Amino acid sequence: xxxxxxxxxxxxxxxxxxxxxxxxxxxxxxxxxxxxxxxxxxxxxxxxxxxxxxxxxxxxxxxxxxxxxxxxxxxxxxxxxxxxxxxxxxxxxxxxxxxxxxxxxxxxxxxxxxxxxxxxxxxxxxxxxxxxxxxxxxxxxxxxxxxxxxxxxxxxxxxxxxxxxxxxxxxxxxxxxxxxxxxxxxxxxxxxxxxxxxxxxxxxxxxxxxxxxxxxxxxxxxxxxxxxxxxxxxxxxxxxxxxxxxxxxxxxxxxxxxxxxxxxxxxxxxxxxxxxxxxxxxxxxxxxxxxxxxxxxxxxxxxxxxxxxxxxxxxxxxxxxxxxxxxxxxxxxxxxxxxxxxxxxxxxxxxxxxxxxxxxxxxx
Amino acid sequence: xxxxxxxxxxxxxxxxxxxxxxxxxxxxxxxxxxxxxxxxxxxxxxxxxxxxxxxxxxxxxxxxxxxxxxxxxxxxxxxxxxxxxxxxxxxxxxxxxxxxxxxxxxxxxxxxxxxxxxxxxxxxxxxxxxxxxxxxxxxxxxxxxxxxxxxxxxxxxxxxxxxxxxxxxxxxxxxxxxxxxxxxxxxxxxxxxxxxxxxxxxxxxxxxxxxxxxxxxxxxxxxxxxxxxxxxxxxxxxxxxxxxxxxxxxxxxxxxxxxxxxxxxxxxxxxxxxxxxxxxxxxxxxxxxxxxxxxxxxxxxxxxxxxxxxxxxxxxxxxxxxxxxxxxxxxxxxxxxxxxxxxxxxxxxxxxxxxxxxxxxxxxxxxxxxxxxxxxxxxxxxxxxxxxxxxxxxxxxxxxxxxxxxxx
Numbered sequence: 001x002x003x004x005x006x007x008x009x010x011x012x013x014x015x016x017x018x019x020x021x022x023x024x025x026x027x028x029x030x031x032x033x034x035x036x037x038x039x040x041x042x043x044x045x046x047x048x049x050x051x052x053x054x055x056x057x058x059x060x061x062x063x064x065x066x067x068x069x070x071x072x073x074x075x076x077x078x079x080x081x082x083x084x085x086x087x088x089x090x091x092x093x094x095x096x097x098x099x100x101x102x103x104x105x106x107x108x109x110x111x112x113x114x115x116x117x118x119x120x121x122x123x124x125x126x127x128x129x130x131x132x133x134x135x136x137x138x139x140x141x142x143x144x145x146x147x148x149x150x151x152x153x154x155x156x157x158x159x160x161x162x163x164x165x166x167x168x169x170x171x172x173x174x175x176x177x178x179x180x181x182x183x184x185x186x187x188x189x190x191x192x193x194x195x196x197x198x199x200x201x202x203x204x205x206x207x208x209x210x211x212x213x214x215x216x217x218x219x220x221x222x223x224x225x226x227x228x229x230x231x232x233x234x235x236x237x238x239x240x241x242x243x244x245x246x247x248x249x250x251x252x253x254x255x256x257x258x259x260x261x262x263x264x265x266x267x268x269x270x271x272x273x274x275x276x277x278x279x280x281x282x283x284x285x286x287x288x289x290x291x292x293x294x295x296x297x298x299x300x301x302x303x304x305x306x307x308x309x310x311x312x313x314x315x316x317x318x319x320x321x322x323x324x325x326x327x328x329x330x331x332x333x334x335x336x337x338x339x340x341x342x343x344x345x346x347x348x349x350x351x352x353x354x355x356x357x358x359x360x361x362x363x364x
Numbered sequence: 365x366x367x368x369x370x371x372x373x374x375x376x377x378x379x380x381x382x383x384x385x386x387x388x389x390x391x392x393x394x395x396x397x398x399x400x401x402x403x404x405x406x407x408x409x410x411x412x413x414x415x416x417x418x419x420x421x422x423x424x425x426x427x428x429x430x431x432x433x434x435x436x437x438x439x440x441x442x443x444x445x446x447x448x449x450x451x452x453x454x455x456x457x458x459x460x461x462x463x464x465x466x467x468x469x470x471x472x473x474x475x476x477x478x479x480x481x482x483x484x485x486x487x488x489x490x491x492x493x494x495x496x497x498x499x500x501x502x503x504x505x506x507x508x509x510x511x512x513x514x515x516x517x518x519x520x521x522x523x524x525x526x527x528x529x530x531x532x533x534x535x536x537x538x539x540x541x542x543x544x545x546x547x548x549x550x551x552x553x554x555x556x557x558x559x560x561x562x563x564x565x566x567x568x569x570x571x572x573x574x575x576x577x578x579x580x581x582x583x584x585x586x587x588x589x590x591x592x593x594x595x596x597x598x599x600x601x602x603x604x605x606x607x608x609x610x611x612x613x614x615x616x617x618x619x620x621x622x623x624x625x626x627x628x629x630x631x632x633x634x635x636x637x638x639x640x641x642x643x644x645x646x647x648x649x650x651x652x653x654x655x656x657x658x659x660x661x662x663x664x665x666x667x668x669x670x671x672x673x674x675x676x677x678x679x680x681x682x683x684x685x686x687x688x689x690x691x692x693x694x695x696x697x698x699x700x701x702x703x704x705x706x707x708x709x710x711x712x713x714x715x716x717x718x719x720x721x722x723x724x725x726x727x728x729x730x731x732x733x734x735x736x737x738x739x740x741x742x743x744x745x746x747x748x749x750x751x752x753x754x755x756x757x758x759x760x761x762x763x764x765x766x767x768x769x770x771x772x
Contacts, residue, residue, distance in 0.1 A: 002365065002366045002370075002675055002678065002679075003365060003366075003367070003668075003671045003672050003674070003675035004365070004672075004675045004676075004679070005365070069365055242755075246755050246756070246757065249757065250756070250757060250758065257758065257761065258757075258758045260751075260757040260758055261757065261758035261759065261760060261761065263744070263747075263748065263760070265757075266747065266748060266751035266752070266755075266757050267744070267747040267748070267751065269750075269751055269755055269757065270692075270746070270747035270748070270750035270751045270755070271747070273689070273750055273754065273755060274689040274692055274693055274750065277669065277685070277686045277689045278662065278665035278666070278669065278689060278693060279665065280686070281665045281666075281667075281668035281669040281671070281672055281686065282661065282664055282665045282668055284365065284668060284671075284672065285367070285664070285668040285671070287365065288365045288366070288367050291365065292366075292367075294367075299664075300664075302657070302661070303660060303661040303664040303665065306657065306658060306661035307661050307662065307665050310661075352654065354657075355653060355654045355657035355658065356653060356657070358657045358660060358661070359633075359647075359653040359656060359657050362629075362630070362633060362660065363633050363636075363637075363647055363653075
């Protein structure tokens with residue numbers, strides 16, 4: 001039984017904490033929130049330069065060939081830093097999709113660019129009906145795609161999109177669309193977290209190429225893996241919110257003592273801690289199941305997703321309340337965490353879909 | 365990250381399973397709901413003693429105790445593996461948990477050579493059953509506020525007072541008793557610990573009936589109990605230090621025990637298949653599915669948290685911060701699952717006869733869970749511990765800390 005990280009993995013985390021601490025500060029997060037384009041290109045470039053974007057990409061495709069656990073560490077540290085970068089779409093979804101379902105030619109043409117930070121692939125899986133493969137209405141006929149995907153994050157920054165659409169037989173599959181191709185219209189949305197821009201993409205007869213290995217089961221497994229990695233990003237975010245709030249209530253004085261000495265405050269922080277650690281335990285099992293290709297991945301991913309969503313919502317909302325009036329201001333940090341929490345919910349869908357997925361798995 | 369046993373752990377598990385297979389029967393689910401640590405009657409106590417004696421003879425008792433004290437010198441992780449394996453079999457409740465898990469380790473640290481010789485072997489074999497005479501009517505969470513008095517009398521001591529919530533006192537042979545030996549100093553500084561025999565007529569245990577209907581704990585009256593000074597465990601006025609050793613071992617025993625006693629979310633799925641809601645199987649109802657999914661997520665989280673604790677133990681480290689959340693979250697989860705099970709079973713849940721096993725089961729779950737949120741440190745105490753010891757928040761203001769107990 002070993003449910004912890006190795007020394008090498010601890011070293012990776014320390015390096016990432018430093019790198020992200022240097023580049024993706026909360027001042028940068030505020031700045032990106034104000035900017036027209038939210039994407040923090042400098043941090044993304046720094047991650048590429050350090051070789052971190054190619055962490056889980058094979059060496060022959062320009063990466064360093066590490067595994068899911070190392071990728072989870074990167075996710076948690078990105079979550080902790082609030083970096084405005086497309087972790088989930090590119091590293092959580094596009095890379096594993098291309099690796100497990102794509103042709104060798106697709107891997108050779110796209111993965112090196114991702115590792116180098118040149119190529120960004122947006123994930124256009126979701127529609128207004130939801131994220132599940134069964135909810136897809138976009139349609140491909142004779143390698144041309146029609147339909148509307150929303151929300152899609154970092155669409156304006158991406159060269160390609162990974163699109164879920166039905167084939168001519170009505171089976172949901174994944175396709176790659178060149179976003180500079182014909183029939184693509186990108187309409188910017190107004191997301192709660194402006195540091196991760198969202199859009200609706202309309203496709204009208206856009207040429208696409210299939211990922212030949214994709215089918216509903218493979219898409220489900222892809223979403224499971226992405227949910228596990230997202231859980232680490234969520235834990236990183238919630239953990240930072242807890243640390244921020246803990247520091248604040250130790251300093252802030254009222255009635256002649258630090259407010260953190262009052263049980264009404266202290267116990268809410270304890271509840272935040274408990275929810276985060278519960279989510280962390282599920283995320284640990286999830287990444288083990290992902291890395292070892294264990295048959296319990298669907299269940300592990302769903303429980304990791306559910307407890308992470310709960311921990312993030314509770315921690316980020318309480319962070320605002322426990323900061324008092326200052327926590328309600330635009331200039332202070334707490335709302336950055338709340339916004340990012342909702343962003344992470346939007347990227348892979350809210351709790352109800354995952355509850356249903358879990359029950360479908362357990363009760364079938 | 366690896367969820368599998370390492371080779372040594374796998375070998376230990378195989379040996380444990382082989383012995384259990386030869387000596388016990390695997391549970392088949394038809395067993396009546398029973399507490400894992402409390403006996404219901406004298407017959408169950410007798411069965412527990414017999415089981416413990418067989419375990420001791422075969423070398424499965426006191427696994428983590430050092431060999432010099434009759435233990436097996438096993439690692440904590442091996443104890444966890446044993447607990448997991450033994451939990452699969454229909455064995456009597458472990459009424460020796462306090463003796464082996466709490467009192468033994470305290471005596472090893474604070475006891476005299478004589479105490480080690482008399483207490484440890486008999487605790488191990490199950491001849492003696494121990495209870496913990498700590499809480500009192502006026503002192504539970506604030507344990508150092510106890511009022512039971514121990515007065516010097518010649519060569520010995522005379523002890524009088526009242527204890528309460530003492531699990532198993534009615535069938536225990538011995539107790540570890542915390543008393544106030546000096547009220548003229550601040551509360552933590554005037555306490556002394558004793559080892560007492562429950563058979564003494566000066567001690568009377570009266571079972572207290574719980575809201576679940578069972579009576580596993582007691583109020584204990586101590587009326588001029590005379591004990592020799594050799595019954596004192598640790599130094600005079602050093603009882604708080606001794607109590608902290610006991611309490612630390614209590615938390616440790618809980619952290620390596622079964623993480624999720626009682627019902628499982630899967631049992632709610634089974635129930636939801638059998639009953640109807642809005643004219644169709646409850647398992648097809650959206651709200652039912654959502655609730656069960658959330659229970660599952662929380663229960664899995666607790667289970668995997670215990671794996672994190674095991675990882676620390678497996679590496680020879682003390683359980684980390686994560687160990688503290690289990691008790692806080694488990695009681696609440698059991699309570700909510702019990703309530704939901706009762707609702708799912710329908711209006712019959714409130715009024716059914718015990719024959720309707722489903723209904724009785726969830727009602728029992730619901731009516732025992734509140735105890736989990738109080739015993740061994742209430743939810744509020746757990747939150748304060750997390751806030752102060754883990755998050756480093758400033759402590760409560762304590763107005764009684766430097767005041768003589770008699771002045772409070």
